[in-house]
Amino acid sequence: MIIVLRPDATEEQLEHIKEKLSGLGFKLNISVGAERTVIGIIGDRSVLEEYPLTAMPGVESAMAVSKPYKVASREFHPENTVIKLDNLVIGAEKIMVIAGPCSVEDKDLLLEIAQTVKKMGATMLRGGAFKPRTSPYAFQGLGEEGLKYLAAARDATGLKIITEVMDPRDVALVEKYADIIQLGARNMQNFNLLKEVGKCKKPVLLKRGLMSTIMELLMSAEYIMSQGNKEVILC
Amino acid sequence: MIIVLRPDATEEQLEHIKEKLSGLGFKLNISVGAERTVIGIIGDRSVLEEYPLTAMPGVESAMAVSKPYKVASREFHPENTVIKLDNLVIGAEKIMVIAGPCSVEDKDLLLEIAQTVKKMGATMLRGGAFKPRTSPYAFQGLGEEGLKYLAAARDATGLKIITEVMDPRDVALVEKYADIIQLGARNMQNFNLLKEVGKCKKPVLLKRGLMSTIMELLMSAEYIMSQGNKEVILC
Amino acid sequence: MIIVLRPDATEEQLEHIKEKLSGLGFKLNISVGAERTVIGIIGDRSVLEEYPLTAMPGVESAMAVSKPYKVASREFHPENTVIKLDNLVIGAEKIMVIAGPCSVEDKDLLLEIAQTVKKMGATMLRGGAFKPRTSPYAFQGLGEEGLKYLAAARDATGLKIITEVMDPRDVALVEKYADIIQLGARNMQNFNLLKEVGKCKKPVLLKRGLMSTIMELLMSAEYIMSQGNKEVILC
Amino acid sequence: MIIVLRPDATEEQLEHIKEKLSGLGFKLNISVGAERTVIGIIGDRSVLEEYPLTAMPGVESAMAVSKPYKVASREFHPENTVIKLDNLVIGAEKIMVIAGPCSVEDKDLLLEIAQTVKKMGATMLRGGAFKPRTSPYAFQGLGEEGLKYLAAARDATGLKIITEVMDPRDVALVEKYADIIQLGARNMQNFNLLKEVGKCKKPVLLKRGLMSTIMELLMSAEYIMSQGNKEVILC
Numbered sequence: 001m002i003i004v005l006r007p008d009a010t011e012e013q014l015e016h017i018k019e020k021l022s023g024l025g026f027k028l029n030i031s032v033g034a035e036r037t038v039i040g041i042i043g044d045r046s047v048l049e050e051y052p053l054t055a056m057p058g059v060e061s062a063m064a065v066s067k068p069y070k071v072a073s074r075e076f077h078p079e080n081t082v083i084k085l086d087n088l089v090i091g092a093e094k095i096m097v098i099a100g101p102c103s104v105e106d107k108d109l110l111l112e113i114a115q116t117v118k119k120m121g122a123t124m125l126r127g128g129a130f131k132p133r134t135s136p137y138a139f140q141g142l143g144e145e146g147l148k149y150l151a152a153a154r155d156a157t158g159l160k161i162i163t164e165v166m167d168p169r170d171v172a173l174v175e176k177y178a179d180i181i182q183l184g185a186r187n188m189q190n191f192n193l194l195k196e197v198g199k200c201k202k203p204v205l206l207k208r209g210l211m212s213t214i215m216e217l218l219m220s221a222e223y224i225m226s227q228g229n230k231e232v233i234l235c
Numbered sequence: 236m237i238i239v240l241r242p243d244a245t246e247e248q249l250e251h252i253k254e255k256l257s258g259l260g261f262k263l264n265i266s267v268g269a270e271r272t273v274i275g276i277i278g279d280r281s282v283l284e285e286y287p288l289t290a291m292p293g294v295e296s297a298m299a300v301s302k303p304y305k306v307a308s309r310e311f312h313p314e315n316t317v318i319k320l321d322n323l324v325i326g327a328e329k330i331m332v333i334a335g336p337c338s339v340e341d342k343d344l345l346l347e348i349a350q351t352v353k354k355m356g357a358t359m360l361r362g363g364a365f366k367p368r369t370s371p372y373a374f375q376g377l378g379e380e381g382l383k384y385l386a387a388a389r390d391a392t393g394l395k396i397i398t399e400v401m402d403p404r405d406v407a408l409v410e411k412y413a414d415i416i417q418l419g420a421r422n423m424q425n426f427n428l429l430k431e432v433g434k435c436k437k438p439v440l441l442k443r444g445l446m447s448t449i450m451e452l453l454m455s456a457e458y459i460m461s462q463g464n465k466e467v468i469l470c
Numbered sequence: 471m472i473i474v475l476r477p478d479a480t481e482e483q484l485e486h487i488k489e490k491l492s493g494l495g496f497k498l499n500i501s502v503g504a505e506r507t508v509i510g511i512i513g514d515r516s517v518l519e520e521y522p523l524t525a526m527p528g529v530e531s532a533m534a535v536s537k538p539y540k541v542a543s544r545e546f547h548p549e550n551t552v553i554k555l556d557n558l559v560i561g562a563e564k565i566m567v568i569a570g571p572c573s574v575e576d577k578d579l580l581l582e583i584a585q586t587v588k589k590m591g592a593t594m595l596r597g598g599a600f601k602p603r604t605s606p607y608a609f610q611g612l613g614e615e616g617l618k619y620l621a622a623a624r625d626a627t628g629l630k631i632i633t634e635v636m637d638p639r640d641v642a643l644v645e646k647y648a649d650i651i652q653l654g655a656r657n658m659q660n661f662n663l664l665k666e667v668g669k670c671k672k673p674v675l676l677k678r679g680l681m682s683t684i685m686e687l688l689m690s691a692e693y694i695m696s697q698g699n700k701e702v703i704l705c
Numbered sequence: 706m707i708i709v710l711r712p713d714a715t716e717e718q719l720e721h722i723k724e725k726l727s728g729l730g731f732k733l734n735i736s737v738g739a740e741r742t743v744i745g746i747i748g749d750r751s752v753l754e755e756y757p758l759t760a761m762p763g764v765e766s767a768m769a770v771s772k773p774y775k776v777a778s779r780e781f782h783p784e785n786t787v788i789k790l791d792n793l794v795i796g797a798e799k800i801m802v803i804a805g806p807c808s809v810e811d812k813d814l815l816l817e818i819a820q821t822v823k824k825m826g827a828t829m830l831r832g833g834a835f836k837p838r839t840s841p842y843a844f845q846g847l848g849e850e851g852l853k854y855l856a857a858a859r860d861a862t863g864l865k866i867i868t869e870v871m872d873p874r875d876v877a878l879v880e881k882y883a884d885i886i887q888l889g890a891r892n893m894q895n896f897n898l899l900k901e902v903g904k905c906k907k908p909v910l911l912k913r914g915l916m917s918t919i920m921e922l923l924m925s926a927e928y929i930m931s932q933g934n935k936e937v938i939l940c
Contacts, residue, residue, distance in 0.1 A: 002707060002743065004770050007780050031734035031745040035771045038707065038745055040736040046372055063768050065709050066740045068370055075712050132426050134454050135303055136461045137281055167427040168402060186424040191367050192402040211446040219369050226371045237472060237508065239535050242545050264501035266510040270536045273472065275501040275508055298533050300474050301505045310477050516842055538840055602896050604924050605773050606931045607751055637897040638872060659891045661837055662872040681916040689839050696841045 001048050005037040006060040013058030020056065024048075036060070068215075069222040071230070083203050083231045085160050085179055088123055090203070090233060098162060100126040103139065104146035114153040124180070125150065125159040130166045132186050147177040154179075162205060171196040178202060180233070185209050188220050198227025205233040236283050240272040241295045248293030255291065259283075271295070303450075304457040306465070318438050318466050320395050320414055323358055325438070325468060333397060335361040338374065339381035349388040359415070360385065360394040365401045367421050382412040389414075397440060406431040413437060415468070420444050423455050433462025440468040471518050475507040476530040483528030490526065494518075506530070539688045541695040542702070553673050553701045555630050555649055558593055560673070560703060568632060570596040573609065574616035584623040594650070595620065595629040600636045602656050617647040624649075632675060641666040648672060650703070655679050658690050668697025675703040706753050710742040711765040718763030725761065729753075741765070773920075774927040776935070788908050788936045790865050790884055793828055795908070795938060803867060805831035808844065809851035819858040829885070830855065830864040835871045837891050852882040859884075867910060876901040883907060885938070890914050893925050903932025910938040 005014065014030075014037065021028055021041055029040035041048065045066050053062040067073050082091040090096055099117035104110055104127040114125050129146025131139065142149070150161045160179040165171055166187060174181055180203045187193055188209035197204050204224055208217045221232045240249065249265075249272065256263055256276055261283075264275035276283065280301055288297040302308055317326040325331050334352035339345055339362040349360050364381025366374065377384070385396045395414040400406055401422060409416055415438045422428055423444035432439050439459055443452045456467045475484065484500075484507065491498055491511055499510035511518065515536050523532040537543050552561040560566055569587035574580055574597040584595050599616030601609065612619070620631045630649040635641050636657060644651055650673045657663055658679035667674050674694055678687045691702045710719065719735075719742065726733055726746055731753075734745035746753065750771055758767040772778050787796040795801055804822035809815055809832040819830050834851025836844065847854070855866045865884040870876050871892060879886055885908045892898055893914035902909050909929055913922045926937045 002768070029734075029736035029738075029743075031736070031747070033734075033745065033747045033770065038734075038770055040738065040743055040745075042736070042738045049370070049373060063707070065738065065743055068372075132424065134424075134451060135284070136426075136430075136454075136458045137303075138284055166425075168404060169427075189367065189369070189421045190401075190425055191371075192404075195371075216369060219371075223371045237533070264499075264503075264508075266499035266501075266512070268499075268510065268512045268535065273499075273510055273535055275503065275510075277501070277503045298472070300503065300508055519840070519843055538842075602894065604894070604921060605754065606896075606900075606924075606928045607773075608754055636895075638874060639897075656894045659837065659839070660871075660895055661841075662874075665841075686839060689841075693841045 001041045001045060001053065001062055001064055003039045003041065003053055003062045004060050005039070005058050007036055009037065009058035009060075013056075017056055017058065024051070040065075069218045071225040072218050072222040072232070077230075081231070081233075083233065085203070088160060096124060097122045098124040098126050103128045103131050104142055104149050104163075105139075107149045107152065110149050111153050111156055114157045114159055118157050118159055123159065124162055125153055125157070126162045126182070128164050130164055130170060130174075132164075132166050132184055144173060147174065151177050165193070165197065168193050168196040171200065175200045175202050180205050182235075183207060188212055188217065191223060194220055194223035195227055198224040198229045200229055203231035203233060204229060205235050207235045236276045236280060236288065236297055236299055238274045238276065238288055238297045239295050240274070240293050242271055244272065244293035244295075248291075252291055252293065259286070275300075304453045306460040307453050307456045307467070312465075316466070316468075318468065320438070323395060331359060332357045333359040333361050338363045338366050339377055339384050339398075340374075342384045342387065345384045346388050346391055349392045349394055353392050353394055358394065359397055360388055360392070361397045361417070363399050365399055365405060365409075367399075367401055367419055379408060382409065386412050400428070400432065403428050403431040406435065410435045410437050415440050418442060423447055423452065426458060429455055429458035430462055433459040433464045435464055438466035438468060439464060440470050442470045471511045471515060471523065471532055471534055473509045473511065473523055473526075473532045474530050475509070475528050477506055479507065479528035479530075483526075487526055487528065494521070510535075538685075539692040541700070542688050542692040547700075551701070551703075553703065555673070558630060566594060567592045568594040568596050573598040573601050574612055574619050574633075575609075577619045577622065580619050581623050581626055584627045584629055588627050588629055593629065594632055595623055595627070596632045596652070598634050600634055600640060600644075602634075602636050602654055614643060617644065621647050635663070635667065638663050638666040641670065645670045645672050650675050653677060658682055658687065661693055664690055664693035665697055668694040668699045670699055673701035673703060674699060675705050677705045706746045706750060706758065706767055706769055708744045708746065708758055708767045709765050710744070710763050712741055714742065714763035714765075718761075722761055722763065729756070745770075774923045776930040777923050777927040777937070782935075786936070786938075788938065790908070793865060801829060802827045803829040803831050808833045808836050809847055809854050809868075810844075812854045812857065815854050815858050816861055819862045819864055823862050823864055828864065829867055830858055830862070831867045831887070833869050835869055835875060835879075837869075837871055837889055849878060852879065856882050870898070870902065873898050873901040876905065880905045880907050885910050888912060893917055893922065896928055899925055899928035900932055903929040903934045905934055908936035908938060909934060910940050912940045 018028060024047060026041045026043040029042060031038045053059060070076055080091055082089060099122040101113055110127060117125065127150055129141050129143055131141035133140060150163055154161045162180040162182050163174060163178045164182040164184050165174040181197050181200060182205045183197065185207040188207060206221055217234060221234065224232050253263060259282060261276045261278040264277060266273045288294060305311055315326055317324060334357040336348055345362060352360065362385055364376050364378055366376035368375060385398055389396045397415040397417050398409060398413045399417040399419050400409040416432050416435060417440045418432065420442040423442060441456055452469060456469065459467050488498060494517060496511045496513040499512060501508045523529060540546055550561055552559060569592040571583055580597060587595065597620055599611050599613055601611035603610060620633055624631045632650040632652050633644060633648045634652040634654050635644040651667050651670060652675045653667065655677040658677060676691055687704060694702050723733060729752060731746045731748040734747060736743045758764060775781055785796055787794060804827040806818055815832060822830065832855055834846050834848055836846035838845060855868055859866045867885040867887050868879060868883045869887040869889050870879040886902050886905060887910045888902065890912040893912060911926055922939060929937050
């Protein structure tokens, strides 16, 4: 972390800051600039995560030097993430096409769609058995019945299946049927759900929230990965 | 619902639309305007909710006449919603002030805060025992321990307590301690969570999502109310 | 236009609305639905544009049936817009690539860039002589000098040139040099500037504003086209 | 400015950066941290404004220490800005209420409105003579005629008047009539317009753009103030 002092910060304030941070075990690098004094704080960032740096008298702003995500960063894993599902390779040169209906509604119709999208080049079938709908009166999905239809379409076509989970209580059920577990945009910051899929052994496709920053998306990936599941696909 | 035809819609297309909608049991009101033909569809809207009106050949747009929320509307309940918690009345003329820390961290500190905010005029104490944090490495809340501290602060001060629930699995636990259950902005469209708090007997404070429309906020209130809980406070 | 009455609208209110709108010369189509009464207003929309329909007692909402843009609509001009600049055809099957530096800074450097982008397949050169910069202390562009460098690069390479205008007072100057006049995202709703370029004889490339809807973009195109200039490229 | 090096930055890259920046006359403060090397660049920020710091090999990010606005900052003018218009004081303890119609449409009606809002406590009258309208077919304002009506309402009531300018070519005209010049939300980044009102002797009310950050708002105030007009009211 770096903290920047206010132009009118006093010597006493600087001394107080130095004392506090040294006391927390940090090494400090103080640089007196033309306009402001800047303090580099060298040490473990996580200790500072909860510390109210900008509330200390004389401090104008604090800036992070290292990234708040660890397992999701290129520093932890410099190579591209490549996920293998039998003969399918996601994240390699060939682009995978996922296709299918919004929601799973009918067994025969789903099978027909699966055969059609396979013929057109798709390698994975998507379809929702649990549907996040704006209205409580809209169709909410077939639940496990829909998952079974997806599995049947996989058996018939060889397509891998991907389907959404909305509720931590349904994660085990969805994991049982899906090849890839989908997290929808509205659930990108449903943190307990992220933790549950982080314990799964299946890859997770994480959709970016409607107004989320890249940083927030990566932090949500970090939630999943921090639980052990390193196979996250950003969507 | 009202559908507007394209200026170049043909007689055949109009006939096809009339046949389809009449077949679904709707009464139609057809109005041939200077520029376009407009069809009013009279009957139960919910049947049309899933029907792909705008995909019919010749149709340019479809517009809802009635509102998609029912229980949350003024038509269902024209008066202001007034919620009573013993001697407290929320939604009447007097404004209630809710105050308290972001998260519950320490029993004595919480008690001190409670006494302070009470002295300053607050009638309710807020504080998070379950915290939705962007980073998995940030403090996630004390859980039930935090709820117990809140209850102790209520006992000591008489303040009502309000606290957030993030996970459908924790709803029963939070309901046991809280006077009002809070739903955070990030969970405004966590639909299964909405359904669970809709089954509670405690009032729900529903925060508006970060980029949500008023319509989406009202639909989320409808989710809660459609389960039986009519005491929703929009925040 | 269509107006929807409130469920509790009275007979008197309906009569008052009918009287007012008939008095303005409109034909009305009244449809009494299961839940609400809907009135279709048949006639010239522009008369209603300024009329406070939703302020009339008993009215819940008003919805436009026809589009607020006319010249920019497919109804006015059903075919794709195709713009010809000598041998270049914009809007046909072949995609045109426009390339060049953010701002024009140096004559020789610009020429070198022009030759490079031409070699790589670009058919038009872009570069700013007037720069909309967030800071008043940042480089604001070379002005006419920059336009001359662009013209020189066109002479040397045969590339067409496109450059931005920010100020109604500079439109004539930019038109003199540019093959296509660019309007930047921040100026999409600079309405007087839109009117000025609408009087130009050169095509206009109109960038979509940072948070603008498609409707707003089309209305800005309408501003330009309503002045006579029909060659608008949406960007 | 501070630049943060990539964790894998090489010694050669560090040497190259040091050479370049020293060559530009900057003093450097290099701090080797646990995870990254951080370089503080001490000297005049404006020289770096255009310099592609993050494009140098080995650099991960660059962060500004000082603020990009100068005249608009508290450092330049630590006290609150207080603007006096005869007996009115804006920015002091008493809140001023500005009221009036969206657009000036009729002389008598405006006078009636002025008298009404005065009676209700307003100290300034607002009304648009130049109207930024989404549609070219909507009423665009009365222009100078509207300004004269405003002046007449001021004469009759003693209210100060505030009105919007949209076009650099109209600034002198609006300044002649208005007590305060308004810049609308859509023109917050109409930089040439900002410069023109910056040359005026009348206070400027600057509205925040629809999706603008506080930093962008302050930079727009800086545009005005950098031209000499220090009386900017943020709205």
